Amino acid sequence: MDSPSHASPAAGTALSNDPDTGEVRLPVDLWDIDTLIGTTTLVLSQAEARQLLERLARVMDRTLPVAQRGRA
Numbered sequence: 001m002d003s004p005s006h007a008s009p010a011a012g013t014a015l016s017n018d019p020d021t022g023e024v025r026l027p028v029d030l031w032d033i034d035t036l037i038g039t040t041t042l043v044l045s046q047a048e049a050r051q052l053l054e055r056l057a058r059v060m061d062r063t064l065p066v067a068q069r070g071r072a
Contacts, residue, residue: 005032024049
């Protein structure tokens, strides 16, 4: 990685889903340190969104030892 960039949910926006395809859409802002460099939409299938939710919940689960939190 050339610079410490990151993505954050776009301010003032909300998740949405497509009732026909089941896709989940999350607008995100792309940052280079504290400089906004762009905006895009993260599009996930329902299965991908579910997997991401499960992984995030595991990483944030403070009842697990730290070494086990990042494991899928």
